[in-house]
Amino acid sequence: MACENRTTCPYCGVGCGVIASVDDAGTVTVRGDPEHPANFGRLCSKGSALAETLDLDGRLLFPQINGQRSSWDAALDLVAERFSDTIAEHGPDSVAFYVSGQLLTEDYYVANKLMKGFIGSGNIDTNSRLCMASSVAGHRRAFGSDTVPGTYADLELADLVVLVGSNLAWCHPVLYQRIAAAKASRPTMKVVVVDPRRTATSDIADLHLAVRPDGDVALFNGLLAHLAETNRIDEAFVGSHTSGLAEALIAASPLSMAALSEATGLSGLSIRQFFWLFADTERVVTCYSQGVNQSASGTDKVNAIINCHLATGRIGRSGMGPFSLTGQPNAMGGREVGGLANMLAAHMAIENADDRDRVQRFWKSPRIADRPGLKAVDMFDAVADGRIKALWIMSTNPVVSMPDADKVKAAIDACPFVVVSDMQGDTDTGRLAHVLLPATGWGEKSGTVTNSERRVSRQRAFLSGPGEARPDWWHITEVARRIGFASAFDFASPADIFAEHAALSAFENDGSRDFDIGAFAAIDEDQYDDLRPFHWPRPATGEMSDRFFSDGRFYHPDGKARFIPVATVPVSEQAGFILNTGRVRDHWHTMTRTGKSARLSAHMAEPYCEIHLLDAADHGVGHADLVRITGQSGGEVIVRALLSDRQARGSLFLPMHWSDETASAARVDTLVPSLTDPVSGQPALKQARVSLERYSAGFHAFLVTRNRPSDLPFSYWATAKTEGGYRLELAGDEPDGGFGAWLSRSLELGADVDMVAYADSTSGDSRILAFDDTNLLAAIFVSRAPVAVSRQWAVDQLNVDHGDRLARCRLVAGRPETNRPDRGAIVCACFSVGVNDIRRAVDHGCRSVEAIGEALAAGTNCGSCRPEIRRILDAQPLLAAE
Missing domain, CATH: 3.40.228.10 (Dimethylsulfoxide Reductase, domain 2)
Incomplete structure (x- = not known):
C-alpha cells in the first residue's frame, strides 16, 4: 500500500506541485499534483525524474572536520567558536553567509535573522543574486x-x-x-x-x-x-x-x-x-x-x-x-525573508531607519545591521582580500556558478575558516571546506517555498534523512544557540519558524508594505501540515487579492509608480565572441541532483558550445570537433562544438552545468569576468567576451562502462550516468601502455575477463570490448577524429545479454543488429524516445507532433521536446507532405 505525500518540485521557480508515493518496499514514485494551481498535474522532464535522484551516491552522511568524521557537537561547537572569535577580534563584517534559492523559507529566515539581527552584519547574500x-x-x-x-x-x-x-x-x-x-x-x-x-x-x-x-x-x-x-x-x-x-x-x-x-x-x-x-x-x-x-x-x-x-x-x-520569471524554486521566498544583502526581512528596507528599528524590536535583538552587506561578487572579493575571515556556504556551489570562478575558488581555498552545508560531500566547493555539515534534501526536509507568482506551497518530508543529515534551519539554530542567542532561536520545528515569519510580516503593517501573511501568525503544527498553496498577501484582516496594483496604488510614499529614465546601451565594438551562458533542457545547476538520473543525461551528455555554422567555418571547426574557449581574464574550457544556424553570428552559447566532477575543463563561469549591474549587483553572466579555436587531440574516444574509471589521464573528458553504468567522452594522447592496459588498470578488470579487440592501423580506429559471463563490462571506440558511433546504442549494450560469443564480435563494428533497432540520440527524456524512433514513426505514417505523441508518447508529458520533434518532421518534408 503506497503512502502519498503532496509536496513541491525543488527545481525552477514555477513551483510545481508533486505527489510523491512511497510503497511498502520504500520505492518512491512521483507524478504531478493535478490539484496544484501552478501545474495542474503537469511536470517537466526533471520533475518527472525526481525519484531517480534519491540514491545515496555521494551523499554527505556525517559531519566532517578537515576531512575527518566528527560528531555533531564537535562540528557545531567549532563553527560557533570560530565565528565568535572572528567577530570578537575583527568585528561583525569579518564573517559572511552565502546561501541559496534551494533553501526553504524557514532555513532562509533563521540564517538572515542570525546574521542581520544578532551578529549585526548585512553580510548574507544568496546565489539568487545571480538570477x-x-x-x-x-x-x-x-x-x-x-x-x-x-x-x-x-x-x-x-x-x-x-x-x-x-x-x-x-x-x-x-x-x-x-x-x-x-x-x-x-x-x-x-x-x-x-x-x-x-x-x-x-x-x-x-x-x-x-x-x-x-x-x-x-x-x-x-x-x-x-x-x-x-x-x-x-x-x-x-x-x-x-x-x-x-x-x-x-x-x-x-x-x-x-x-x-x-x-x-x-x-x-x-x-x-x-x-x-x-x-x-x-x-x-x-x-x-x-x-x-x-x-x-x-x-x-x-x-x-x-x-x-x-x-x-x-x-x-x-x-x-x-x-x-525566477530561476530557482525559492528565490522569491528568500526575498521575502531578507536573504539578499541589501534587504531586511518581510520586504523591509535595510537603509530605512524605521524599518531597522521595527525589525530589531520584533526580534528583540541586541543589534541590527545598519547598512547593506556585501553582494555576492563583492562578498567573494572580500574573501579574497582577507576582509572576510569566516564564511558559511549553504546549499550552493559557487566554485562553479560564480563569475570569475577560478578567482572565487582561490579565495575560498585561502579563507581561514570555511563551513559548507550540503547534501553532497564531494562538490567543487565542498572540497575546500574546513567543516562539512550534512544537510537533508528534497523528500527529507519540511518547509515552504514561494514560486514566481507569489504562491506559497509546502514542501513535505516523506523520507527519513540518511545517516546523520539534518535540516539547514537546525544547523543554523544550533550554532546560534552556541554563540549565545538560545532564547531567540528556540525553534522546535519549521512550523514555529513560519509562524514567526508570518507574524513579522504583519508587525506594524498597516498596508504600507506589500508582503503580509499575518493570517498565519498563529499557525500550529497541524495547520502547517495541512497548509494548502496560497498567494500572498494574506493579511489577518482586510481584503485579499491575487493581483497587485488593481487600485492604482503603489508603495512609494506618494502611492505612485515611478517611470525610470534609462539610457540606451552603446553598441559594443570589442573583438571576439560574445558568450551567452545558460541551461539545457534536462539538467539543473551543477547537476548534483539531476546528474544522478541516467535519462536526464541522455539528451545532452557532455558540455558543448553552440556556434553558428559560418563562424565555425571561419575558425576551421567541423561537426563534433572539440573547441577551446578562452576568457579575457585567462580562464578556459574545452567543450564539444555544436554547429547550428539557430545561434546568432558572433555569439556562443555554453551551458553552465558541468563541474570538475563531471568534466575535465568545463566550468563555464571561469570565462566570465566579475562585471555587475551597478544598481542590483547582479553579474553579467551573458555578455562576456571570449575567443575560440579548434582543439586538436591525438585521439578521440567514446567509452561505456559499468564502473567509472579510477583515473582519467586525458586532456579532455566528460562523464554522465547511464542505465547500468557510465558513458564517457575522451580525447588527448594515448594512455601509457595503450587503451587495453588503461581499461584493465582503471576498471580493475580481472584476468578472466573476455577481451574482444579490433584495430585498423591505416585509419587509426580501434575498439576494445570487455565481457564477464554474459555482461558487457566496458566498450571503448577510438578514432583519430570524433568518434562516429551511435551513443545510445552503445549505452544500451550494458543492459543486453551477450552470451552469444559470435555476436560479441559483431559488436566491434559499432552498429546495431537488425533485430535490435538503434533508438538514436534521445529526444524525449520523459519516455526515452530517440531520433530514430521518431523517424521510423514518420516512415509508418506519423505526420505531426500529435501523431508522434500518440504512437510513442514523446512530447506528451512536459512537452519541452515538441519543438525538436517538429524539427525532425520538418527535416523530412517529402514524407511529411504525403
Whole structure:
C-alpha cells in the first residue's frame, strides 16, 4: 500500500506541485499534483525524474572536520567558536553567509535573522543574486517594493505574450506548455520572443526578434517613444498613478529608426511590427528572465519594460503586466525573508531607519545591521582580500556558478575558516571546506517555498534523512544557540519558524508594505501540515487579492509608480565572441541532483558550445570537433562544438552545468569576468567576451562502462550516468601502455575477463570490448577524429545479454543488429524516445507532433521536446507532405 505525500518540485521557480508515493518496499514514485494551481498535474522532464535522484551516491552522511568524521557537537561547537572569535577580534563584517534559492523559507529566515539581527552584519547574500537581483531592483525603483504584480493565469488570459531573454520551453517548461495550450485553443493569441538565439521557445512564436546582446533597453525605449508618438499613452492612468514620464521619454526618444536598428540588430520592419502589435493589443504580458537580468544593464532593462506597461496602464488587471520569471524554486521566498544583502526581512528596507528599528524590536535583538552587506561578487572579493575571515556556504556551489570562478575558488581555498552545508560531500566547493555539515534534501526536509507568482506551497518530508543529515534551519539554530542567542532561536520545528515569519510580516503593517501573511501568525503544527498553496498577501484582516496594483496604488510614499529614465546601451565594438551562458533542457545547476538520473543525461551528455555554422567555418571547426574557449581574464574550457544556424553570428552559447566532477575543463563561469549591474549587483553572466579555436587531440574516444574509471589521464573528458553504468567522452594522447592496459588498470578488470579487440592501423580506429559471463563490462571506440558511433546504442549494450560469443564480435563494428533497432540520440527524456524512433514513426505514417505523441508518447508529458520533434518532421518534408 503506497503512502502519498503532496509536496513541491525543488527545481525552477514555477513551483510545481508533486505527489510523491512511497510503497511498502520504500520505492518512491512521483507524478504531478493535478490539484496544484501552478501545474495542474503537469511536470517537466526533471520533475518527472525526481525519484531517480534519491540514491545515496555521494551523499554527505556525517559531519566532517578537515576531512575527518566528527560528531555533531564537535562540528557545531567549532563553527560557533570560530565565528565568535572572528567577530570578537575583527568585528561583525569579518564573517559572511552565502546561501541559496534551494533553501526553504524557514532555513532562509533563521540564517538572515542570525546574521542581520544578532551578529549585526548585512553580510548574507544568496546565489539568487545571480538570477533575479535586477528584477528586485527594477521592481523597487518602479513600484517602491519588490512586487510581482500578476499570476500565471495572466499568461493564459493575455492576447499577446512577450518573452524577453527567456527560453521558457527549456527553463520553465510547464509555463511554456500552459501558454502553448492557450494559444492552440485561441489562435488569435500572439507570442513574441525577444532573444539573440532561436531557441526551442521560438517554436510557438509569431515573431522572433533576434535582438543584439544588450539591445533590450534600446528596443523598449523605442517602444515607449512609439507609444507616445502614436498617442497610445493612457493619460488618465499616468496622471493619477505615476510620476516621471516626461523624463523617461526624454531618455527614450533620441534614436532614429536607423539608429534603433543598429542598436538592436533588428530590421526596421521587424521593429515596427513589434511596436504596432504591442500598441494595438490591450492585454499584454511581458515575461522576462535571465537574458534580461544577467547583464551589466539588467536593472535598466527591467525598468525599460515596466515603463511601457505603466505608460499604457497595462498593469494590475487580468491578462496584462510585466512578469519576472525566477530561476530557482525559492528565490522569491528568500526575498521575502531578507536573504539578499541589501534587504531586511518581510520586504523591509535595510537603509530605512524605521524599518531597522521595527525589525530589531520584533526580534528583540541586541543589534541590527545598519547598512547593506556585501553582494555576492563583492562578498567573494572580500574573501579574497582577507576582509572576510569566516564564511558559511549553504546549499550552493559557487566554485562553479560564480563569475570569475577560478578567482572565487582561490579565495575560498585561502579563507581561514570555511563551513559548507550540503547534501553532497564531494562538490567543487565542498572540497575546500574546513567543516562539512550534512544537510537533508528534497523528500527529507519540511518547509515552504514561494514560486514566481507569489504562491506559497509546502514542501513535505516523506523520507527519513540518511545517516546523520539534518535540516539547514537546525544547523543554523544550533550554532546560534552556541554563540549565545538560545532564547531567540528556540525553534522546535519549521512550523514555529513560519509562524514567526508570518507574524513579522504583519508587525506594524498597516498596508504600507506589500508582503503580509499575518493570517498565519498563529499557525500550529497541524495547520502547517495541512497548509494548502496560497498567494500572498494574506493579511489577518482586510481584503485579499491575487493581483497587485488593481487600485492604482503603489508603495512609494506618494502611492505612485515611478517611470525610470534609462539610457540606451552603446553598441559594443570589442573583438571576439560574445558568450551567452545558460541551461539545457534536462539538467539543473551543477547537476548534483539531476546528474544522478541516467535519462536526464541522455539528451545532452557532455558540455558543448553552440556556434553558428559560418563562424565555425571561419575558425576551421567541423561537426563534433572539440573547441577551446578562452576568457579575457585567462580562464578556459574545452567543450564539444555544436554547429547550428539557430545561434546568432558572433555569439556562443555554453551551458553552465558541468563541474570538475563531471568534466575535465568545463566550468563555464571561469570565462566570465566579475562585471555587475551597478544598481542590483547582479553579474553579467551573458555578455562576456571570449575567443575560440579548434582543439586538436591525438585521439578521440567514446567509452561505456559499468564502473567509472579510477583515473582519467586525458586532456579532455566528460562523464554522465547511464542505465547500468557510465558513458564517457575522451580525447588527448594515448594512455601509457595503450587503451587495453588503461581499461584493465582503471576498471580493475580481472584476468578472466573476455577481451574482444579490433584495430585498423591505416585509419587509426580501434575498439576494445570487455565481457564477464554474459555482461558487457566496458566498450571503448577510438578514432583519430570524433568518434562516429551511435551513443545510445552503445549505452544500451550494458543492459543486453551477450552470451552469444559470435555476436560479441559483431559488436566491434559499432552498429546495431537488425533485430535490435538503434533508438538514436534521445529526444524525449520523459519516455526515452530517440531520433530514430521518431523517424521510423514518420516512415509508418506519423505526420505531426500529435501523431508522434500518440504512437510513442514523446512530447506528451512536459512537452519541452515538441519543438525538436517538429524539427525532425520538418527535416523530412517529402514524407511529411504525403
